[in-house]
Amino acid sequence: MILHVSKSPSSNEVEHISFPADAGKVRYAMIGLEEFGGWAPAHIIGGEGPARALTGYISRDDLFSETGVQKLNQLAELVDAMDLTAQRAFAGALALEHANGLDDVLRVAGSLDSYELFPSIKTDEELGHFLVDTGPITGKFAFPDEVKPYLDYARIGAEQRERLGGVHTPQGFMKRKEAAQAQSMENKSRFTLTLASSTGSVRLNLPAADTELARAKRALRLDDLDAAVIGAVEIGYPWAHLLPTDSITLEDANTLAECVLDMTPQGLRLFGGVLEVEEPRSFREAGTIAMDIDDYELTAGSEREYGLEALRYAGAGDEILELLDGFTDFDALGRAEMERDGVRETSFGHVRRLSGPWPEQRPEQAAGLEMGGIGR
Secondary structure, eight states: OEEEEESSTTOSOEEEEESSOOHHHHHHHHHHHHHTTSOOOOEEEEESGGGGGGTTTSOHHHHHSHHHHHHHHHHHHHHHTOOHHHHHHHHHHHHHTTOOSHHHHHHHHTTGGGEEEETTOOSHHHHHHHHHHTHHHHSSSOOOGGGGGGOOHHHHHHHHHHHHTOEEETTEEEEEOHHHHHHHHHTOOOEEEEEEETTEEEEEEESOOHHHHHHHHHHHTOSOGGGSEEEEEEEOSTTGGGSOGGGOOHHHHHHHHHHHHTOOHHHHHHHHHHHHHHOOSSHHHHHHHHHTGGGEEEOOSSHHHHHHHHHHHTTOOHHHHHHHTTTSOHHHHHHHHHHHHTEEEETTEEEEESSSSOOOOOHHHHTTOEEEOOOO
């Protein structure tokens, strides 16, 4: 990766800095350029190949700092591996994500598989024509041939561009792939690890595909990511504090993230409740719980509701329940059923283990947990 640095786009004094590079040498080159002919700040004015897209995204400070150069070295590993198609997608994705600084650029460069580029579509009208023309295949925007001359293609394209979250770029129409779009909108994937080696660090969003893991290896210059040091662990779920981050591996974290990604909102709540009861001692144990999440269920929220549900399960209909109402302590019945079924009360709701009793708790687990639940 080669960046062109100068005091101004019209200056004849241009420094061509090749990355990966030594931070001291980059700093020396920058100082010499800025002091030559009277001091003035220098900036990136261009680059070669995919590095041309970096103009405006990398600051002067990045070239002077050790950390900035380390990140540029990581970026160089990713950029130098891009073919022409990937280079175009990279430039388009930077525009789509409104990249703000080197960290954003690194994230985009490491996740190009999450984007789709349509080089032949440059306007809303062209997008509208594309959507209508492919309607018979996609099952969307299918119009009779006789009405097509009267369609407002530009409006169709503009509305769908907004809905898809896409942008028109010089490279073509760019959007996130549907899975990545849904993930971005719903914020379902909230696992991020920072991996470090002697050459720098990378942020890795989980679950990570094989291509993303390979890019991380290249950026860190490692043959095996098991050799990387796990730095920051970011988990954006309300039960994150229940996960033991002091005994984490990339493989276990990736497995857990894959399981969590497939969970419904109710499943995520259930998982939080089970974590609170089980108190896993490692990410691997948490992953095992996630894989066995069908062995648990959220139960009725109150003792009364639990008692009524137990009676319905025993065959009592609404008429019988109405007759019993006023003569039966449904709360006491619910408490008894909950205790028999091993239901536990947690901050995420009442949870029950379907396959049998909960494993015997360690002494530190028992404190603060109450007996409750529904059994069959």
